[in-house]
Amino acid sequence: GAGVSQTPSNKVTEKGKYVELRCDPISGHTALYWYRQSLGQGPEFLIYFQGTGAADDSGLPNDRFFAVRPEGSVSTLKIQRTERGDSAVYLCASSITGTSGVGTDTQYFGPGTRLTVL
Amino acid sequence: DAKTTQPNSMESNEEEPVHLPCNHSTISGTDYIHWYRQLPSQGPEYVIHGLTSNVNNRMASLAIAEDRKSSTLILHRATLRDAAVYYCILRDVLIYGGSQGNLIFGKGTKLSVKP
Secondary structure, X not given: OOOOEEEOOXXXXXXXXXXXXXXXOOOOOOEEEEEEEOOOOOOEEEEEEEOOXXXXXXXXXXXXXXXXXXXXXXXXXXXXXXXXXXXXXXXXXXXXXXXXXXXXXXXXXOOOEEEEEO | OOOOEXXXXXXXXXXXXXXXXXXXXXXXXXXXXXXXXXXXXXXXXXXXXXXXXXXXXXXXXXXXXXXXXXXXXXXXXXXXXXXXXXXXXXXXXXOOOOOOOOOOOOOOEEEEEEO
16 A cells, blocks of 8 residues: 655745645554754654644754644645754655554654755 | 664675564563555655564564564565654554554664675
């Protein structure tokens, strides 16, 4: 079946501009995660949705970052007034939250969106 | 989640076995050991997980020390496609879909496979 998809695959923007990154999770997955990965580092958590609501947004670096998931499927990560330090690969993952707890929950990742802020 | 320690890099020859170590000396009794890998220019992908017993699947085997303070991911015959960064991650089985559902990645081990 279809995996997690992310669009665009690459986004180049100028400092100060607004960008939106889209994530289409696997159908039926209630949990959706956004991560950010800088060069040479492991992915860092940004925000986690359970259904339509943000269960944990503690990883968002500041109030320029915002994410929504209005119908419990597709999610959009929004970045206002982009800065050069926002340049990174933004990864989305989805999972079925198992009844045995997240200790056994597998996350499926998309290919990521490479954001470059000039 | 408890912290894990992995070597920065390892090398292997194609078609030879690879043993990727992970230390997790502060692991709790309810932490599962998960392994993900990230191929170049791709998102991470799940490899295997276990709690106490050794585990096998089509991709790899996971050997867990008796005291659970370390584990080893075993690729039985490395291929060029196995060149990736491998992440060892601990996840608490008691946390159900709550605020700590996210994965906490370290820097992982970069595996190079030589033909």
